Amino acid sequence: MRKPILYALCMALVFSLSCSQESRVGAPHGEDSLAGAEAAIPPGWMEAAGEKLEKELVARYGEAQKSRVQRGLKQISDFWRASDGDQQIFEEFVNGNFAGDQASLDTMFGRFERLLEKAFGHMNEIGREFRQQTDLDLGPLEAYDEVFAAYDPSAHLMDDFFNNKLAFVVLLNFPLTTLDDRLTDGNSWTRRQWAETRLAEYFSKRIPAEVNLAISKAAAETDQYISEYNIWMYHLLDEQDRRLFPPKMRLLSHWNLRDELKASYIDSEKGFAKQRIIEKVMERIVNQTIPASVIDNPQLDWNPFTNDVRPAKEHDSDFSPNRSEELEGPEPNTRYRHLLEAFRASKLADPYSPNAPTLIARRFNENRQIPEGRVREMFKQVLASPLVPRIAALIQKRLDRPLEPFDIWYNGFRAKSKYSAAELDSAIARRYPDSEAFEKDMPVLLRGLGFSADRASFVAANIAVEPARGSGHAMGAGMRQAKARLRTRIGEGGMNYKGYNIAIHELGHNAEQTFSLNAIDYYSLNGVPNTAFTEALAFVFQARDLELIGLQSADEESEALHALNTFWSTYEICGVSLVDMRVWHWMYEHPEAAPEDLRDAVLQISKDIWNEFYAPVFGKRDVVLLGIYSHMIHSFLYLPDYPLGHIIAFQLEEHMKKAGKVGPEFERVARQGALSPDLWMKGALGAPVGPEALIAATETALSRVN
Ligand SMILES: [Zn+2]
Numbered sequence: 012m013r014k015p016i017l018y019a020l021c022m023a024l025v026f027s028l029s030c031s032q033e034s035r036v037g038a039p040h041g042e043d044s045l046a047g048a049e050a051a052i053p054p055g056w057m058e059a060a061g062e063k064l065e066k067e068l069v070a071r072y073g074e075a076q077k078s079r080v081q082r083g084l085k086q087i088s089d090f091w092r093a094s095d096g097d098q099q100i101f102e103e104f105v106n107g108n109f110a111g112d113q114a115s116l117d118t119m120f121g122r123f124e125r126l127l128e129k130a131f132g133h134m135n136e137i138g139r140e141f142r143q144q145t146d147l148d149l150g151p152l153e154a155y156d157e158v159f160a161a162y163d164p165s166a167h168l169m170d171d172f173f174n175n176k177l178a179f180v181v182l183l184n185f186p187l188t189t190l191d192d193r194l195t196d197g198n199s200w201t202r203r204q205w206a207e208t209r210l211a212e213y214f215s216k217r218i219p220a221e222v223n224l225a226i227s228k229a230a231a232e233t234d235q236y237i238s239e240y241n242i243w244m245y246h247l248l249d250e251q252d253r254r255l256f257p258p259k260m261r262l263l264s265h266w267n268l269r270d271e272l273k274a275s276y277i278d279s280e281k282g283f284a285k286q287r288i289i290e291k292v293m294e295r296i297v298n299q300t301i302p303a304s305v306i307d308n309p310q311l312d313w314n315p316f317t318n319d320v321r322p323a324k325e326h327d328s329d330f331s332p333n334r335s336e337e338l339e340g341p342e343p344n345t346r347y348r349h350l351l352e353a354f355r356a357s358k359l360a361d362p363y364s365p366n367a368p369t370l371i372a373r374r375f376n377e378n379r380q381i382p383e384g385r386v387r388e389m390f391k392q393v394l395a396s397p398l399v400p401r402i403a404a405l406i407q408k409r410l411d412r413p414l415e416p417f418d419i420w421y422n423g424f425r426a427k428s429k430y431s432a433a434e435l436d437s438a439i440a441r442r443y444p445d446s447e448a449f450e451k452d453m454p455v456l457l458r459g460l461g462f463s464a465d466r467a468s469f470v471a472a473n474i475a476v477e478p479a480r481g482s483g484h485a486m487g488a489g490m491r492q493a494k495a496r497l498r499t500r501i502g503e504g505g506m507n508y509k510g511y512n513i514a515i516h517e518l519g520h521n522a523e524q525t526f527s528l529n530a531i532d533y534y535s536l537n538g539v540p541n542t543a544f545t546e547a548l549a550f551v552f553q554a555r556d557l558e559l560i561g562l563q564s565a566d567e568e569s570e571a572l573h574a575l576n577t578f579w580s581t582y583e584i585c586g587v588s589l590v591d592m593r594v595w596h597w598m599y600e601h602p603e604a605a606p607e608d609l610r611d612a613v614l615q616i617s618k619d620i621w622n623e624f625y626a627p628v629f630g631k632r633d634v635v636l637l638g639i640y641s642h643m644i645h646s647f648l649y650l651p652d653y654p655l656g657h658i659i660a661f662q663l664e665e666h667m668k669k670a671g672k673v674g675p676e677f678e679r680v681a682r683q684g685a686l687s688p689d690l691w692m693k694g695a696l697g698a699p700v701g702p703e704a705l706i707a708a709t710e711t712a713l714s715r716v717n
Contacts, residue, residue, distance in 0.1 A: 072111030132490020206533035258327035426569030440505035461674030485520035519552030536684035
């Protein structure tokens, strides 16, 4: 189903939450975990019953209803199990719930729209209240607060709706569509037809609780594996046996390792040596030659070039990993064992998702709603762009050395800030001493973005500002009678610049959530096509944060640098994403593979993609760095969302720049709701989703920056 839960998911912050439970996979294999799950096979009498009912219903409602009757019967028979009732119950159900004329269909549609909004909205409210203590800055956490926070009141909602047959009422009367239908026929659908499609989509899967449980368990296990995969940097030795990193530095793979590599560009003395050592560590993680004993262990020194391990000569921490036995030799392909578990758990849901029967299909056709082939072509458009060698030459010139493979993470295209951190912090703290001050100022900020006084008050009236325990997030209202929440971090001395920057990003989410819920024609169409769109709209606000408080905003130079930086990151993550995609296909083609087979496949795929799109620029072949992302292990084909996010954000930003005033245009595009991504983008700016805007801006930028 399309997930009605409403956290705005800042991709950079909490990527893993965006995945619906079903697709957030990873699992124990074997049949045992499925002992209680009923097979997805319709009972034997179904066919005969269907033929009989079709004749009766067509006789009652006329030939004009024939195709609806056939479709409805097919749709419910795909989900009906023996435990739902025998043939007599089935026939009574169909006879009693088929809406055979427009008036009864309208009544049914209206009722489901209203009541599902109540159900999802109040579930959202309960969930939000139960998380109040953990999400907000409200004092100490008690043990039971964590239990409240972990409780999901909607966990059994879909099961209940199938058990009491409300789901079957929808499936009997409204169309389940494939992505293909939505992409071809969807162009000529009315808003109401789109809303009916989305209503049916809530019930497009009937995944048994046992399967979801297996998936959650595997997801938790892969999370655990990744979350403990730290490298103690003080204990890394370079080729001359030197320590390059400070004591106590503990970096999580891959995020912190990559960020340290990026940060090292400004270290003119040891930066290059640090980058080389991090690159070597990454390589050993991907190919699993990393000694198992050095993972998260400050008691050992490790030279990743020679792979020598010895007791630490210098101590910076008493931490020792909690292991039941001494580990010897390389990590035993644990990375790939977890990935296989993820795959096998995902696969358990396949039989229960007839319209998208693989995780690959669910990710692309349901979550992203852009066919995999088209996504791949977009990525290749970036990867094979003639701009790549030109930017590479520019980077080489700026670094004054030949490029190394790790320069896929070059981050030197950054404008210098016109203001010092202290200047920004004090300007913001004066303006926002507490969250009330920010809440009061929202209409002013929104008018600053070009919203009319009227629309600014409308949006502000639908948002409550609250002090976050963490760094901040936005949460949609879920139903029109509730308010969206803007959670922001405010310290003792008032808000600082970082908190403000995040708050403006979240305000963008909240504005989108408000327009796409409170100002929309059909509840089932609330929201945006996928996470990349809500992020893109939030970035439109965020990019204007300085100008909103009267400080000078971006100039031509910084915009050009921004384009180059975005292009280079997109180039990097497109390759990483292609690896992720190809690996999932490989697993589906080799379901019985052993972890070492998968390791070899990932290495080969990483090299193949490197050799095709990177080797010509970097002059080195067979590099495996593209396989280092931790998402690949624990986020189940989520990576392609990142390049799509860059591409979509850039399209929208360029469009907003042309429009001049953000406000009215923001409202217009947000009110389109959850159409298909291409249709939404065509409605917004006249072209489908694609990297052309990014490529054009990068081309212009190249002539400005040297
Ligand atoms: Zn966000």
